[in-house]
Amino acid sequence: MTVFKVFYQHNKEEVVVREHTQTMYVEAQTEEQVRRYLKDRNYNIEFITKLEGTHLEYEKQSEHFNVEQAE
Structure with missing residues (x-):
């Protein structure tokens, strides 16, 4: 499996x-x-x-690094 970082806004309409x-x-x-x-x-x-690689390791250091599992 791979970890993806998603950038988003909470509302599609805005x-x-x-x-x-x-x-x-x-x-x-x-x-x-x-x-x-x-x-x-x-x-x-x-x-x-x-x-992946060093970018993933850097992100793991963030207090906000909480991975959801896609099913």
């Missing part, structure tokens, strides 16, 4: 404001699986990036 961007971490096999996992939430997904 205009994207960079200062309101939230992040979350999802473990899945592909970006498509992450999108399917989140499709029922009212999120406006801005960007999804795969975390």
